Amino acid sequence: MQTIKVCDVSKNYRDVSALRDINLELEAGKIYGLLGRNGAGKSTLLKIIADRIKPTTGRVLYDDEAKLDDVSSRDLYFSEPEKTMPDFVKVKELCRYTSLFYPRFNLEEALQTLNDFGINDNKRLNQLSTGHFAIVRSIVALQTRASFILLDEPTMGHDAVNRELLYNEILRIYREEENTIVLSTHLIDEISNLIEEVIFIDRGRIILEESLEGILSAHIYLVGPSEQMRQIEDAHTVIEKKEDLGFTSLLVRQTGDDSALPPGITVSQAGLQDIFIAYSMNLDR
Amino acid sequence: MKTNRKEYSLLLSTVMVLARDYKKFFLSFFGVMTGLYLIGFVLTLSGSTVRVGGIEGVYFLACLIAGLFGFREDFIFLAQNQIPKSTMTKAFVIEGFCFGLLTSVAVTIFTHVAQLISSALKGHIPSFLDLIPAWMKQSGLPGFGLTFVILFFLYVGVYFIGLMFGTINYRLNWIGRIIFWVPFGVIFLNGMIGVLQHYLDSVAPEDLDVMSITLAKPFISALDWFMQSLGNFVIASSVMIFISIVVGAIVFRGAEVKYSNVK
Numbered sequence: 001m002q003t004i005k006v007c008d009v010s011k012n013y014r015d016v017s018a019l020r021d022i023n024l025e026l027e028a029g030k031i032y033g034l035l036g037r038n039g040a041g042k043s044t045l046l047k048i049i050a051d052r053i054k055p056t057t058g059r060v061l062y063d064d065e066a067k068l069d070d071v072s073s074r075d076l077y078f079s080e081p082e083k084t085m086p087d088f089v090k091v092k093e094l095c096r097y098t099s100l101f102y103p104r105f106n107l108e109e110a111l112q113t114l115n116d117f118g119i120n121d122n123k124r125l126n127q128l129s130t131g132h133f134a135i136v137r138s139i140v141a142l143q144t145r146a147s148f149i150l151l152d153e154p155t156m157g158h159d160a161v162n163r164e165l166l167y168n169e170i171l172r173i174y175r176e177e178e179n180t181i182v183l184s185t186h187l188i189d190e191i192s193n194l195i196e197e198v199i200f201i202d203r204g205r206i207i208l209e210e211s212l213e214g215i216l217s218a219h220i221y222l223v224g225p226s227e228q229m230r231q232i233e234d235a236h237t238v239i240e241k242k243e244d245l246g247f248t249s250l251l252v253r254q255t256g257d258d259s260a261l262p263p264g265i266t267v268s269q270a271g272l273q274d275i276f277i278a279y280s281m282n283l284d285r
Numbered sequence: 286m287k288t289n290r291k292e293y294s295l296l297l298s299t300v301m302v303l304a305r306d307y308k309k310f311f312l313s314f315f316g317v318m319t320g321l322y323l324i325g326f327v328l329t330l331s332g333s334t335v336r337v338g339g340i341e342g343v344y345f346l347a348c349l350i351a352g353l354f355g356f357r358e359d360f361i362f363l364a365q366n367q368i369p370k371s372t373m374t375k376a377f378v379i380e381g382f383c384f385g386l387l388t389s390v391a392v393t394i395f396t397h398v399a400q401l402i403s404s405a406l407k408g409h410i411p412s413f414l415d416l417i418p419a420w421m422k423q424s425g426l427p428g429f430g431l432t433f434v435i436l437f438f439l440y441v442g443v444y445f446i447g448l449m450f451g452t453i454n455y456r457l458n459w460i461g462r463i464i465f466w467v468p469f470g471v472i473f474l475n476g477m478i479g480v481l482q483h484y485l486d487s488v489a490p491e492d493l494d495v496m497s498i499t500l501a502k503p504f505i506s507a508l509d510w511f512m513q514s515l516g517n518f519v520i521a522s523s524v525m526i527f528i529s530i531v532v533g534a535i536v537f538r539g540a541e542v543k544y545s546n547v548k
Contacts, residue, residue: 047542051364053541076367097305100301101298
């Protein structure tokens with residue numbers, strides 16, 4: 001499978017609109033960061049892509065086909081925090097069953113990786129801590145080596161060391177398979193070294209979809225005396241404005257034809273998390 | 286890159302995963318059956334008037350429960366592995382027949398061996414198969430074959446009925462479940478009480494002590510017809526299996542994974 005297209009997808013739960021007119025294309029061989037606040041619609045979007053739930057309107061196309069069949073469904077794996085695996089299955093049994101469905105699954109390597117994380121593969125899933133369960137489901141997902149791997153909150157409950165180990169594992173599998181990995185997480189700064197494409201989602205809408213490089217190069221902080229900043233404010237697309245002690249800080253999106261800045265104004269690079277927060281706060285206002 | 290040694294078709298893999306607990310099921314089967322028959326033998330040999338038996342009937346309930354309650358977990362786990370619904374449906378059907386076949390073979394063999402031992406001990410251990418009409422009972426290999434056929438259609442039929450109801454129950458929300466299960470439960474219980482009164486206490490259908498005689502009569506008539514001949518029994522069971530599979534498949538077609546935190 002080469003592409004997954006989400007076309008005009010909306011999802012309503014009674015009176016709650018979880019997703020609104022989502023249009024998105026996931027291409028082969030990229031790591032996407034699906035970022036958003038709690039309840040933004042990230043998990044709902046992934047569930048619809050993985051065909052776990054149906055959209056209220058719109059559709060998802062897999063290589064322009066409306067349905068996953070026996071062959072194309074082997075190209076997709078979605079790991080989610082919800083309970084979708086039998087409680088009494090042992091870790092090694094889970095790996096073995098998944099290996100039956102995904103022919104590229106490397107059983108020995110999966111068990112070895114889990115042991116490296118300190119997980120006893122003889123334990124049943126209901127005996128694992130939240131963090132260990134998240135590791136198991138993430139490693140199993142990565143080992144499927146599917147063309148499209150969707151990881152919803154893969155680091156939930158992990159300590160810092162295990163998060164780092166998992167990020168290394170994600171990169172290793174990505175380098176070996178050159179597949180598409182979608183990471184849905186709150187830990188924006190941590191994954192900014194991994195992802196190539198960013199999808200910001202807020203209140204069921206995609207508010208930004210761009211390459212990481214494009215986003216970081218387009219957004220800058222301008223800081224200077226408030227009086228001077230007022231002169232340049234109209235010439236920029238301001239995402240966020242903060243005023244303090246006679247100084248103003250603007251997070252702006254550069255348009256390419258920005259006029260030269262007057263002296264006394266400093267320019268600094270904005271981080272991905274700052275940009276994300278600014279967009280979210282902007283919507284709040 | 287090293288991949289798995291054996292590769293199976295997706296359908297076969299799905300059936301294998303559905304059958305993942307067979308080993309545990311059959312170990313517990315032999316444990317419970319052996320334990321019960323040992324108690325039965327001890328009671329018989331000790332000359333006690335107390336009799337313990339009929340455990341084979343439990344596997345009738347086991348098939349119903351396996352179908353009814355196994356569906357949700359299996360469906361969600363298979364959906365987790367992105368198995369298309371058409372493949373899942375085929376796998377459920379194949380696994381249902383395998384489960385019924387293995388259970389009926391195991392129960393038939395065990396029951397016959399146990400009955401042979403109990404006859405040798407000159408004591409009778411009550412059996413679920415005692416409920417089978419006398420005309421169906423034959424000795425030797427034909428008897429073994431007949432018992433197997435009856436149990437096979439019984440267990441497979443009950444398994445698929447359970448699976449169908451499990452699927453219907455899964456698709457319904459809590460209001461739907463109340464609307465579906467309460468009237469169904471009342472009618473079914475009414476019918477079952479009528480059947481038991483009619484068969485065990487020989488009460489005429491017109492004299493049944495049930496909530497509604499009109500609703501109980503079809504159950505008695507249906508059971509009378511099933512019991513008339515092996516042919517009737519096989520036809521009725523086959524029709525029930527077919528209806529359960531078709532209705533279950535139609536209901537299953539639009540199923541989504543249900544999440545506890547989804548409103």
